[in-house]
Amino acid sequence: MTDDPVKLYVLVMSILLCVLGFVAWQSHKEAQAYATALDRADSQAKRLRESAARVNALCDQLKKSKLGLGEKTLVGRAATDNGLETTNNTEINAKRFGRRGRTRRFKAEFRTSRGAKGITRDNLARFCRAVERYSQGALKTMEVEFNRVTGKGHAKIGAQDRVIDERYSGHVIFGMREIDR
Numbered sequence: 755m756t757d758d759p760v761k762l763y764v765l766v767m768s769i770l771l772c773v774l775g776f777v778a779w780q781s782h783k784e785a786q787a788y789a790t791a792l793d794r795a796d797s798q799a800k801r802l803r804e805s806a807a808r809v810n811a812l813c814d815q816l817k818k819s820k821l822g823l824g825e826k827t828l829v830g831r832a833a834t835d836n837g838l839e840t841t842n843n844t845e846i847n848a849k850r851f852g853r854r855g856r857t858r859r860f861k862a863e864f865r866t867s868r869g870a871k872g873i874t875r876d877n878l879a880r881f882c883r884a885v886e887r888y889s890q891g892a893l894k895t896m897e898v899e900f901n902r903v904t905g906k907g908h909a910k911i912g913a914q915d916r917v918i919d920e921r922y923s924g925h926v927i928f929g930m931r932e933i934d935r
Contacts, residue, residue, distance in 0.1 A: 815890045828893070829862050829928065832884035836877055840864060855933050859896065863925040873922045885928055893928045900924030
């Protein structure tokens with residue numbers, strides 16, 4: 755290179771200055787990124803706390819509900835507590851919503867025979883409320899379909915059948931939304 759020590763000193767110092775300038779520039783970029791992240795941290799922390807509170811509330815709701823026993827057992831217990839007998843209590847096909855969501859559905863059927871006490875609208879309403887209350891709002895009443903039973907069986911539309919008492923048969927569908935993982 756050169757035999758002159760002053761020129762060598764200047765050359766080494768200029769290379770060192772370039773390296774230090776590059777390090778300073780990189781440090782400034784990182785500091786800006788950290789400052790931006792710090793500015794966003796408060797709003798993100800608030801959103802995270804709100805989300806955590808919702809998740810904890812949902813976990814508490816599910817712990818308090820009787821869904822741990824199983825949905826069929828819960829529906830059966832609500833029917834028994836309200837003096838009703840289900841003839842069929844099954845899970846039916848889930849319906850999709852969105853890309854990853856589905857609604858699990860459970861069907862409780864009630865049939866009235868001649869010797870049976872029968873189902874009244876009041877019993878049916880108490881049964882639906884009991885299922886929603888037992889599940890802490892996780893299971894919702896989605897569909898109710900009941901037909902009045904006359905002396906000759908089910909009433910036909912437009913027929914002039916004599917109604918003996920208030921007895922119904924039909925089914926109730928309860929549902930619960932889930933997100934696929």
